[in-house]
Amino acid sequence: MGDTPETLELLPLDALHRRLGARMVPFAGYSMPIQYEGIVAEHNWTRTAAGLFDVSHMGQVILTGDSADAALEALIPGDIIGLKTGCLRYSMLLDAQGGILDDLMVTRREGDLYLVVNGAMKHSDIAILKAGLPGVDVAYRPDLALLALQGPTAVDALERLAPGVAALSFMRAGTFTLAGTSVWVSRSGYTGEDGFEISVPAADAERIAELLLAQPEVKPIGLGARDSLRLEAGLPLYGHDLTPETTPVEASLAFAISKRRKAEGGFPGADRVLKQLLDGPAKKRVGLKIDGRQPVREGAPVVHDGANVGAVTSGGHGPALNAPIAMAYVPAALAGDGQRLQLEVRGKLLDATVVPMPFFPKNYVRQGAKA
Amino acid sequence: MTLYFTKDHEWVRVDGDTATVGITDYAQGQLGDVVFVENPAAGAALAQGKEAAVVESVKAASDVYAPISGTVTEANAALEGEPALVNTAPEGEGWFFRMTVGNPGELDALMSESAYRDYVAGL
Numbered sequence: 001m002g003d004t005p006e007t008l009e010l011l012p013l014d015a016l017h018r019r020l021g022a023r024m025v026p027f028a029g030y031s032m033p034i035q036y037e038g039i040v041a042e043h044n045w046t047r048t049a050a051g052l053f054d055v056s057h058m059g060q061v062i063l064t065g066d067s068a069d070a071a072l073e074a075l076i077p078g079d080i081i082g083l084k085t086g087c088l089r090y091s092m093l094l095d096a097q098g099g100i101l102d103d104l105m106v107t108r109r110e111g112d113l114y115l116v117v118n119g120a121m122k123h124s125d126i127a128i129l130k131a132g133l134p135g136v137d138v139a140y141r142p143d144l145a146l147l148a149l150q151g152p153t154a155v156d157a158l159e160r161l162a163p164g165v166a167a168l169s170f171m172r173a174g175t176f177t178l179a180g181t182s183v184w185v186s187r188s189g190y191t192g193e194d195g196f197e198i199s200v201p202a203a204d205a206e207r208i209a210e211l212l213l214a215q216p217e218v219k220p221i222g223l224g225a226r227d228s229l230r231l232e233a234g235l236p237l238y239g240h241d242l243t244p245e246t247t248p249v250e251a252s253l254a255f256a257i258s259k260r261r262k263a264e265g266g267f268p269g270a271d272r273v274l275k276q277l278l279d280g281p282a283k284k285r286v287g288l289k290i291d292g293r294q295p296v297r298e299g300a301p302v303v304h305d306g307a308n309v310g311a312v313t314s315g316g317h318g319p320a321l322n323a324p325i326a327m328a329y330v331p332a333a334l335a336g337d338g339q340r341l342q343l344e345v346r347g348k349l350l351d352a353t354v355v356p357m358p359f360f361p362k363n364y365v366r367q368g369a370k371a
Numbered sequence: 372m373t374l375y376f377t378k379d380h381e382w383v384r385v386d387g388d389t390a391t392v393g394i395t396d397y398a399q400g401q402l403g404d405v406v407f408v409e410n411p412a413a414g415a416a417l418a419q420g421k422e423a424a425v426v427e428s429v430k431a432a433s434d435v436y437a438p439i440s441g442t443v444t445e446a447n448a449a450l451e452g453e454p455a456l457v458n459t460a461p462e463g464e465g466w467f468f469r470m471t472v473g474n475p476g477e478l479d480a481l482m483s484e485s486a487y488r489d490y491v492a493g494l
Contacts, residue, residue: 039429040404224403224430293454294407295427317406317429324407346409346425 012145012202013054013209020220028119030057032223039224043319046191046229050151051221052212059122060144060199063113065136075132077267079258083108088171088188090256092248093128098269099244107173118238145205150195157215158196169367179211192233192362232318234287234357240298241285241313241327249276252285284335287357290324290350296343302328303342303349318359325359375478376487382462383438385472392438393466397491402428405457410446410468417441419477424467441473
């Protein structure tokens, strides 16, 4: 670890992480906290209370321009023209073959589109957006920090400090006042739990983070638990479960291809992607539950009847399930729930079963759902 | 009974012609939550400094090296049900395996407890 020669960027909360005793590691070009008290404790805390994650490495990008929504539809398969103000949509930048270049969140706000993209991909994403959106202003906002407050009691902690946020439902967002600062709050996240993502001026980030951490529900959570939480929630990680070699259909993310876009096409690789939707893809991303306790990691071959048929793209111990789980790409014929497969680890074959994802039930507060 | 340590953070407790092997408290702290241990089977021949076991934390898999050469006599069955013993009692109940002392001369290359504590303090 740590032999990357290039200089790592520091997060706005770098000093706070170190004060809190975080173990810092290089990630996406930043020095980032992988854990504070321990991954399993942090994971379980987020599943039962509220965890504060610093995700300021992610790219916050604002698009302005008269037809920014229509222009963006040329790069992604989501319906952005039909996206209502204050609503988020999950989407993906695609290449000409329908391969995934990154996954992202798009929110329509009064007067602009607010995008959140992966930290490791943000510079290439911004270049793609600038080249692909003529007449649209593409503003990268490194002056903003991004905090995620996730877990079943996140709403109690945040409502105390930013009254009104409890009225947001899942995938809705708005402007709120938090400790005298105007912040952008989305009810969204990457853990499978209810929670919020809070965009704040970098200069105010430490004060706001300390205020959140002072709430009895809240503890700081590192990247390690962020990864195990999203794995249990069945959420893919770009660069691992999603790459230019995979399409939205192969990645089992067809829900992100909006209805109108299925009918109209007009996004990169639409011919191939829509054909896969109709005929079914050759390979699919599936969830695997592994017999026994041994974790299976990224890269492990998937074996069926003695033949190598695919590979694990993410895997590890699921702390809330107390069992090993993984995601893998397998041939569509072997992707059905209950399919028995084997995974090869250090020359040994472990039995596994294809199971529906999420592995751990999601806990979102959906619009119209009973409280 | 004498306790020795390696630079790779294994400990070995020698009692007559039997040695018990585990990883140190420093090592378990670096690994974080241990969720699985792949131990060598009884009868396996180990060579000093070569891979002997694999310890899996939530984050990653790490090799555990044989501190000395010899033959495995017993793997710690308690770790199958409770791998977290490596975190809670790394230098006690969380031992990995027992083995014969194939070549007592190899022990000379290992560190004493005080030398190991100094080594860790300098990391």
